[in-house]
Amino acid sequence: MKIATWNVNSIRVRADAVAAWLESARPDVLCLQEIKVVDGDFPAARYEGMGYRAAVSGQKTYNGVAILARDGMSDVVAGFADGAEEDPQRRLLRATIGGVRVIDAYCPNGEDVGTEKYAYKLAWFARLLRVLETQESPSKPLVLLGDFNIAPEAIDVHAPDRWEGKVLCSGPEREALAGLRAWGLEDCVRAKHPGEPKLFSWWDYRLAAFQRGWGLRIDHILATAPLAARLRAAEIDVEPRKAERPSDHAPVWAEFGP
DNA sequence: ATGGTAGAGCATCTA
Secondary structure, three states: OEEEEOOOOOHHHHHHHHHHHHHHOOOEEEEEEEOOOOOOOOOOOHHOOOOOEEEEEEEOOOOEEEEEEEEEEEEEEEOOOOOOOOOOOOEEEEEOOOOOEEEEEEOOOOOOOOOOOHHHHHHHHHHHHHHHHOOOOOOHHHHHHEEEOOOOOOOHEOOHHHHHOEEEEEHHHHHHHHHHHHOOEEEEHHHHHHOOOOOOEEEEOHHHHHHHOOOOOEEEEOOHHHHHEEEEEEEOHHHHHOOOOOOOOOOEEEEEEE
16 A cells, blocks of 8 residues: 655646656545645546545635545545644545545744744644544554654754754754654654654755755654554655756655555 | 745735
């Protein structure tokens, strides 16, 4: 079972790129972030014609997540569904596919350390951990994947000294991610590439960051122990980032055995 | 000193 994630930064602009990547990578599941459309404007019919069903939690202009899957999806849940007032920002979508609980996450960016958006980011991660603790199980096959907007370690950053303490790399953010891992999640790409540098998934559009190799690894696939035990391969596919009008993120995928 | 590009949508906001 091949499960992938890609922050496409507008499904309108990247609809062709997504179709092309589905054709070449042939994932069983593709989780999308930043689709930036309401549910009705997601090009579901197009991907249905390619053998993928869609679950969508979209909104106008910002955010929005969707799951494309070859198999049927059950127990589809949008948002935290924790009884408290739902977050109007559409960032979370869950579905059970082929016996695997799939959680598609577009985690907040945080703008800058100390800002209101940074506080929202930390609160969002705390709420996500509570959702896992109360609604999901680390002893079942589960994958939490998406754009986390956090680089876990110095090795995940092109210039760690320059980024130290900055948003995407700050201590509290990394502790929030470690808190998720401590619940029972393993970083699939790092597990298959221990100690490997220059493994990045995002490059800023500005300053020709991609051409200069100024990347960060902020998109992740985290699996519970019973699923991680089936991990066969995990990669970041840099090719789509070289396209003429690319997303600023590259797709990330993991393959699990039966 | 606080840059630079991209997307949405039409002045800025977000990343």
